[in-house]
Amino acid sequence: xxxxxxxxxxxxxxxxxxxxxxxxxxxxxxxxxxxxxxxxxxxxxxxxxxxxxxxxxxxxxxxxxxxxxxxxxxxxxxxxxxxxxxxxxxxxxxxxxxxxxxxxxxxxxxxxxxxxxxxxxxxxxxxxxxxxxxxxxxxxxxxxxxxxxxxxxxxxxxxxxxxxxxxxxxxxxxxxxxxxxxxxxxxxxxxxxxxxxxxxxxxxxxxxxxxxxxxxxxxxxxxxxxxxxxxxxxxxxxxxxxxxxxxxxxxxxxxxxxxxxxxxxxxxxxxxxxxxxxxxxxxxxxxxxxxxxxxxxxxxxxxxxxxxxxxxxxxxxxxxxxxxx
Amino acid sequence: xxxxxxxxxxxxxxxxxxxxxxxxxxxxxxxxxxxxxxxxxxxxxxxxxxxxxxxxxxxxxxxxxxxxxxxxxxxxxxxxxxxxxxxxxxxxxxxxxxxxxxxxxxxxxxxxxxxxxxxxxxxxxxxxxxxxxxxxxxxxxxxxxxxxxxxxxxxxxxxxxxxxxxxxxxxxxxxxxxxxxxxxxxxxxxxxxxxxxxxxxxxxxxxxxxxxxxxxxxxxxxxxxxxxxxxxxxxxxxxxxxxxxxxxxxxxxxxxxxxxxxxxxxxxxxxxxxxxxxxxxxxxxxxxxxxxxxxxxxxxxxxxxxxxxxxxxxxxxxxxxxxxx
Numbered sequence: 188x189x190x191x192x193x194x195x196x197x198x199x200x201x202x203x204x205x206x207x208x209x210x211x212x213x214x215x216x217x218x219x220x221x222x223x224x225x226x227x228x229x230x231x232x233x234x235x236x237x238x239x240x241x242x243x244x245x246x247x248x249x250x251x252x253x254x255x256x257x258x259x260x261x262x263x264x265x266x267x268x269x270x271x272x273x274x275x276x277x278x279x280x281x282x283x284x285x286x287x288x289x290x291x292x293x294x295x296x297x298x299x300x301x302x303x304x305x306x307x308x309x310x311x312x313x314x315x316x317x318x319x320x321x322x323x324x325x326x327x328x329x330x331x332x333x334x335x336x337x338x339x340x341x342x343x344x345x346x347x348x349x350x351x352x353x354x355x356x357x358x359x360x361x362x363x364x365x366x367x368x369x370x371x372x373x374x375x376x377x378x379x380x381x382x383x384x385x386x387x388x389x390x391x392x393x394x395x396x397x398x399x400x401x402x403x404x405x406x407x408x409x410x411x412x413x414x415x416x417x418x419x420x421x422x423x424x425x426x427x428x429x430x431x432x433x434x435x436x437x438x439x440x441x442x443x444x445x446x447x448x449x450x451x452x453x454x455x456x457x458x459x460x461x462x463x464x465x466x467x468x469x470x471x472x473x474x475x476x477x478x479x480x481x482x483x484x485x486x487x488x489x490x491x492x493x494x495x496x497x498x499x500x501x502x503x504x505x506x507x508x509x510x511x512x
Numbered sequence: 513x514x515x516x517x518x519x520x521x522x523x524x525x526x527x528x529x530x531x532x533x534x535x536x537x538x539x540x541x542x543x544x545x546x547x548x549x550x551x552x553x554x555x556x557x558x559x560x561x562x563x564x565x566x567x568x569x570x571x572x573x574x575x576x577x578x579x580x581x582x583x584x585x586x587x588x589x590x591x592x593x594x595x596x597x598x599x600x601x602x603x604x605x606x607x608x609x610x611x612x613x614x615x616x617x618x619x620x621x622x623x624x625x626x627x628x629x630x631x632x633x634x635x636x637x638x639x640x641x642x643x644x645x646x647x648x649x650x651x652x653x654x655x656x657x658x659x660x661x662x663x664x665x666x667x668x669x670x671x672x673x674x675x676x677x678x679x680x681x682x683x684x685x686x687x688x689x690x691x692x693x694x695x696x697x698x699x700x701x702x703x704x705x706x707x708x709x710x711x712x713x714x715x716x717x718x719x720x721x722x723x724x725x726x727x728x729x730x731x732x733x734x735x736x737x738x739x740x741x742x743x744x745x746x747x748x749x750x751x752x753x754x755x756x757x758x759x760x761x762x763x764x765x766x767x768x769x770x771x772x773x774x775x776x777x778x779x780x781x782x783x784x785x786x787x788x789x790x791x792x793x794x795x796x797x798x799x800x801x802x803x804x805x806x807x808x809x810x811x812x813x814x815x816x817x818x819x820x821x822x823x824x825x826x827x828x829x830x831x832x833x834x835x836x837x
Contacts, residue, residue, distance in 0.1 A: 219663035273628060277621040296602040299624060300666065303598060304659045306631055311652035320639060323648055327636035334629045338544035341621065 189233040197499060200240060203257055207239045210261045214308050222301045225289040229268060232284040237507070238369040239264045241394070244503070245373030245387045247496040255316050259376055262312035263369045269305035270333065270365075272298050277341075278424060318376055325375075329368035336360015344425030347439060347446055351432050351476075358399045359392060366395030390487045397480035397508045403428035404473050407464060409512050419457045423450055429476060431460070434469030441467075481508040514558040522824060525565060528582055532564045535586045539633050547626045550614040554593060557609040562832070563694040564589045566719070569828070570698030570712045572821040580641050584701055587637035588694045594630035595658065595690075597623050602666075603749060643701055650700075654693035661685015669750030672764060672771055676801075679757050683724045684717060691720030715812045722805035722833045728753035729798050732789060734837050744782045748775055754801060756785070759794030766792075806833040 190208070194201040211230050217223050239260035246256040274280070275288040276298045282288055290298035317323050340357045343349045370391030375384035406421065407430050422431060435442050441463055445456045452460075464470060484504055491497045515533070519526040536555050542548050564585035571581040599605070600613040601623045607613055615623035642648050665682045668674045695716030700709035731746065732755050747756060760767050766788055770781045777785075789795060809829055816822045 217660055217663050219660075219667040221667070222663050273624050276624055295620075296666065299598050299601055300659065300663055302628075303631070304656075304663065306628070307652065307655040307659050310635060311649075311656055314645060314648040314652040317645065320642065320645060320648070323639040323645070324636075327632065327639040330632040331629075331636055334625065334632050335542055335544075338542050338547050338625055338629065341625065342544040342546070 189231055191233050191235050193235065194240070197503070200243060200499070203243050203253070203260070204236050204239060206257045207236070207243075207261045207264060210257055211265060211308075214261070214265075214312065215304075217304060219300075221293050221297050222304060225293045225297055225301050226268070226305060228286065228292075229272070229283065229289060230264075232286050234268075234284050236264060237398070238267050238365055240503070241366060241391060242369040242373040244496055244500050245370045245391075246377035248374065248383070248492060248494060249377045249379055251377040256373065256377060258312050258316040259372045260369075262309045262316070263365065263372065265305050265309040265312065266330070266333075266368075267365055269302045269309065270337070270361075272302040272305070274337070276302070278420075280420075316376075322372070322375060325371060326368060329364045329371075332360050332364040334360075336362075336364065340426060343427075345446070345449055346425075346427070347435060347443065349427055349432055351429065351436075354427070354429060354432050355396065358396050362399035363392040363395035366398070367391040370394075386487065386491075390484050393480045393484040393487070394504055394508070397477050397484060400429055400473060400477035400480065401508060401510070404430055404470060404477065405512065406430075407461060407470055419461065422446075422460065423452050423457065425449065429473035430464050430469035432469075433472040433476075434464045434467035437467040438463070477508070481505075484508075514556055516558050516560050518560065519565070522828070525568060525824070528568050528578070528585070529561050529564060531582045532561070532568075532586045532589060535582055536590060536633075539586070539590075539637065540629075542629060544625075546618050546622050547629060550618045550622055550626050551593070551630060553611065553617075554597070554608065554614060555589075557611050559593075559609050561589060562723070563592050563690055565828070566691060566716060567694040567698035569821055569825050570695045570716075571702035573699065573708070573817055573819060574702040574704055576702040581698065581702060583637050583641040584697045585694075587634045587641070588690065588697065590630050590634040590637065591655070591658075591693075592690055594627045594634065595662070595686075597627040597630070599662070601627070603745075605745075641701075647697070647700060650696060651693060654689045654696075657685050657689040659685075661687075661689065665751060668752075670771070670774055671750075671752070672760060672768065674752055674757055676754065676757050676761075679752070679754055680721065683721050687724035688717040688720035691723070692716040695719075711812065715809050718805045718809040718812070719829055719833070722802050722809060725754055725798060725802035725805065726833060726835070729755055729795060729802065730837065731755075732786060732795055744786065747771075747785065748777050748782065750774065754798035755789050755794035757794075758797040758801075759789045759792035762792040763788070802833070806830075809833075 190201055190204055194204055208230060212227060215223055215226050242260040242263055243256055271283060272289050275283055276290050276295055280288050281291040289301055313323060313326050336357050336359065340361060343353060367388045371384050371388040374387035375381065406419065406428065421428065427435070442460065445452060445460045448456060485501065488497065488500050488504060491500070515526055515529055519529055533555060537552060540548055540551050567585040567588055568581055596608060597614050600608055601615050601620055605613050606616040614626055638648055638651050661682050661684065665686060668678060692713045696709050696713040699712035700706065731744065731753065746753065752760070767785065770777060770785050773781060810826065813822065813825050813829060816825070
């Protein structure tokens with residue numbers, strides 16, 4: 188079991204995140220050895236565990252049963268892992284979290300069932316630990332919104348007319364809703380009012396969108412500076428993100444010859460697109476957009492009750508959304 | 513919308529099954545057109561709808577809110593369809609319900625997400641209409657058991673030493689548990705006691721296992737008589753079912769040269785295996801096993817309260833488990 192080093196600064200949270208991993212391990216009870224190994228490898232590969240972390244943090248505004256909150260944090264991490272595994276099947280990705288992806292190592296069949304199995308583990312944990320049906324209903328709505336985000340993204344692949352609003356809707360779905368579910372569950376299930384939990388949910392949504400925006404920006408800034416050439420696997424697969432979309436609308440005719448090549452795009456083509464994105468202000472504009480969401484989240488966090496966890500939320504969110512890699 | 517002609521004999525049930533289909537249609541709200549079309553094509557392809565039918569029948573021992581029961585019946589059909597779609601991805605099946613499968617028509621990506629999307633619709637329906645958390649917890653357990661059945665089947669592919677108990681465990685999982693969930697939900701959610709609902713669950717499990725056994729027997733008897741030659745796609749893919757398993761243990765050395773060819777098995781090899789299965793009594797023994805499960809289910813049905821629905825359950829189960837095609 189390996190916890191991401193970013194949690195060393197928060198030892199109490201780190202201990203609980205370790206308990207989340209242990210509980211997930213205990214819930215992977217299938218006798219199918221490849222599937223079990225595949226899942227456990229991935230769970231223990233040192234992912235950031237941001238979603239369970241936010242769930243646990245938002246549960247600290249009340250004194251509450253920690254085992255229950257750890258189980259719900261495990262449920263959101265399980266759901267997140269299930270979506271990653273199925274995304275890798277669809278993108279035919281060979282790597283995930285620095286390791287070969289499940290579908291690369293064990294094949295597509297194992298990956299499809301491993302994802303499905305994790306969905307059922309998530310379902311079992313949510314149903315087993317939620318305090319009432321409302322909470323489970325809320326989970327169902329979030330899960331549908333997450334899938335709708337994925338599906339919307341799939342249906343706009345290679346669409347050069349994609350608008351920034353369409354992109355933001357997709358990101359709100361696929362990333363935002365899972366963060367929103369995490370903060371909602373943490374707040375609501377620890378005994379806060381529904382009003383407080385809805386506020387937590389909105390904060391989670393904004394953090395999630397800002398986080399995804401930043402991830403998409405780093406795909407441009409980190410890849411060209413650190414590796415010397417743009418990789419841009421998503422772009423080649425037709426998944427256009429904020430920096431490209433915001434630059435593309437300024438000069439569609441400049442991008443068209445490259446993007447229309449789709450999977451046949453060469454490394455030089457990708458470099459040219461990378462340069463066009465910079466030339467047309469795509470990165471700066473996307474950074475401004477990310478800053479809007481970050482500021483909205485941080486302002487709302489500042490209005491939370493004045494307890495030690497508020498400072499942690501503020502510090503974590505600030506460093507997460509201002510990271511350079 | 514097309515309901516299987518078998519329901520013409522049961523007009524009240526047929527009407528409710530049509531409402532189940534309408535409700536599923538209304539719940540497929542994704543904007544992703546290929547995924548929506550793919551799911552609706554499959555839902556409306558005239559599948560037997562046995563699981564929702566049993567759910568609805570077991571809800572008729574009490575006067576209850578029909579809309580709620582239709583929603584729960586829709587949940588089980590949605591879950592069943594999700595598992596079929598993912599099974600087709602894994603088996604790379606080109607046909608399903610007499611139509612091209614989703615993965616053949618729309619590709620693997622659409623099929624993976626279409627299945628995932630249906631899982632979330634199922635989750636939403638269960639959480640939205642279940643009467644309490646216990647029921648949702650029960651759903652989670654069934655879903656895990658279904659996946660464990662699929663996973664166990666996957667892990668014994670091409671295993672010539674597979675025992676009939678292993679096979680029955682897998683069938684109890686992948687088919688039995690979904691029937692058991694259907695009858696449990698129908699009984700419990702319509703206001704019967706937990707004891708009554710557990711009995712319904714056991715009946716559902718036995719019906720499900722008998723149904724799968726019969727399906728596996730018909731793969732041998734129907735294919736050779738109706739199409740002139742054995743197809744045996746499952747066997748070539750290493751999924752060994754009761755007739756083969758029961759014959760194989762009598763004369764493993766006779767089967768080995770053919771089965772060891774795996775996917776390279778020719779049509780003549782498949783014919784030879786088909787004949788060996790018959791020669792070693794595989795079909796007769798599997799029929800005896802199916803009869804055991806059928807009789808157990810029918811005997812338990814006879815002990816249910818003497819209401820009109822009992823006669824329907826008895827007649828339906830009897831004809832379903834004695835069908836010739």
